[in-house]
Amino acid sequence: xxxxPVKAKAIFCxxxxxxxxxxxxxxxxxxxxxxxxxxxxxxxxxxxLLQKVQIQMRIEPKIPMGNRGTFEGVEFEAIGFQxxxxxxxxxxxxxxEYLLFHPYKGFRYLSEYNGHWNIIKPKNCVPALDAVGRxxxxxxxxxxxxxxxxxxxxxxxxxxxxxxxFGDVATVDDYTAPPYILSGxxxxxEVNWSVGEYIDGKDVFKxxxxxxxxxxxxxVYANQPNPRxxxxxxxxxxxxxxxxxxxxxxxxxAKGQREVFRKSYQFVPSxxxxxxxxxxxxxxxxxRNAATDVEIxxxxxxxxxxxxxxxxxxxxxxxxxxxxxxxxxxxxxxGESWSEGGMKATVTIPSVPPGRxxxxxxxxxxxxxxxxxxxMSKTVNYEIIVRHDIPAPGFVFLVMFLLLIPPIWISxxxxxxxxxxxxxxxxxxxxxxxxxxxxx
Amino acid sequence: MxxxxxxxxxxxxxxxxxxxxxxxGGGYAGVTRLNNVPRSVRDNPGAYRSHYSYIxxxxxxx
Numbered sequence: 001x002x003x004x005p006v007k008a009k010a011i012f013c014x015x016x017x018x019x020x021x022x023x024x025x026x027x028x029x030x031x032x033x034x035x036x037x038x039x040x041x042x043x044x045x046x047x048x049l050l051q052k053v054q055i056q057m058r059i060e061p062k063i064p065m066g067n068r069g070t071f072e073g074v075e076f077e078a079i080g081f082q083x084x085x086x087x088x089x090x091x092x093x094x095x096x097e098y099l100l101f102h103p104y105k106g107f108r109y110l111s112e113y114n115g116h117w118n119i120i121k122p123k124n125c126v127p128a129l130d131a132v133g134r135x136x137x138x139x140x141x142x143x144x145x146x147x148x149x150x151x152x153x154x155x156x157x158x159x160x161x162x163x164x165x166f167g168d169v170a171t172v173d174d175y176t177a178p179p180y181i182l183s184g185x186x187x188x189x190e191v192n193w194s195v196g197e198y199i200d201g202k203d204v205f206k207x208x209x210x211x212x213x214x215x216x217x218x219x220v221y222a223n224q225p226n227p228r229x230x231x232x233x234x235x236x237x238x239x240x241x242x243x244x245x246x247x248x249x250x251x252x253x254a255k256g257q258r259e260v261f262r263k264s265y266q267f268v269p270s271x272x273x274x275x276x277x278x279x280x281x282x283x284x285x286x287x288r289n290a291a292t293d294v295e296i297x298x299x300x301x302x303x304x305x306x307x308x309x310x311x312x313x314x315x316x317x318x319x320x321x322x323x324x325x326x327x328x329x330x331x332x333x334x335g336e337s338w339s340e341g342g343m344k345a346t347v348t349i350p351s352v353p354p355g356r357x358x359x360x361x362x363x364x365x366x367x368x369x370x371x372x373x374x375x376m377s378k379t380v381n382y383e384i385i386v387r388h389d390i391p392a393p394g395f396v397f398l399v400m401f402l403l404l405i406p407p408i409w410i411s412x413x414x415x416x417x418x419x420x421x422x423x424x425x426x427x428x429x430x431x432x433x434x435x436x437x438x439x440x
Numbered sequence: 441m442x443x444x445x446x447x448x449x450x451x452x453x454x455x456x457x458x459x460x461x462x463x464x465g466g467g468y469a470g471v472t473r474l475n476n477v478p479r480s481v482r483d484n485p486g487a488y489r490s491h492y493s494y495i496x497x498x499x500x501x502x
Binding site for chain 1 (some may be wrong): 443444447448449450451454455457458459460462463464465467468469470471472473474475476477478479481482485486488502
């Protein structure tokens, strides 16, 4: 709804004689002279001078008084501006508040601190506070207490529906539930509650048709929405987790895992005969590639042997070449039995096409220091087993790990954002100074 | 859910990759793949030279 075009009432400042325009109609209790900043009572016939001030530096509001901007479809007019300051550990932090007025919709406030903007609506109801004041609930929304500070009015221009003076002090309690903020301003005789909603500075500039760009937000504000939303990301991860688990389990169940070859051999390390040989052919059946296991079992108690093996496709000449060492040592030492290594090893060859294959096997056992002739002449019995179309269950863990990286990363970023937010509160783990980092 | 289109795409690619790999028996292994191994290997296996990197070493127990 747009405000009807109405004429602003004008008064004269009794201090300097300047004209002061009044836009808030009967709501205006106090107004300030735009020239000398004196606080006036426009409701008395002669316009009473309430406060004369000496200001060293004038502040130019980003939104000029009298400008109109539309929020939620309602055109409000900026009629008042004040700067308020809190002191924390000897450091003054100031924010600006604009009073917006619509003849039918009443008042709104627009606050700005370091590029963070809030559109604020006064509340007539009182929130329910918990016993220790750590949370407050109003209109069904629960807010967490963020900060309590004594706010001092350090600059005023325009008009206000309350008694305003330079130097006014109120105790402000802020409760946050991003993107909302609940504020309670306590003076000696009253408490005023309001709820603000975080808005983008660009929207403010657009609403008031201001030139230029709003200042970039600095740091993280109490009710600034966290740009990292991870809950839906974790839900997506859960869906992919279930899909991956199903795929992996189905693969385990559906795979044939057929044993296609098994044969025993002997190897004498000291023998001068050519150790390498080829096996008879065997068929890796199917119409798609599949993983193939080659298992070697050898009786190598306190011994070792190395195998060079190639799985060769007889028709295409394609070969899968690998080596495997087997060693197994066991004994009793100071009454305790021990063992290391193993008599069995398996190599999984990925994505083997179907076809006719044979193995080229080359056992090897170099003579090492300490090896006796008896050791080298000892016969090693071993068995080779080939299984085709075996599942690779370990692969699913790699995929799970990769899927986990984005949600974990976003969760860390979200946590860091919240840490930054609360470092400015009364509940900061470590007291922080002014944060001038730009928000990302 | 549509707030994370890139993760949706990434997850779809990952699970698709998993399904394809499981289906074709793909994976990772210390296996060297060679082409055109001569048929003569069957007759003369000693002439074949392994291509994987293997360094013989002593593996004695304690």
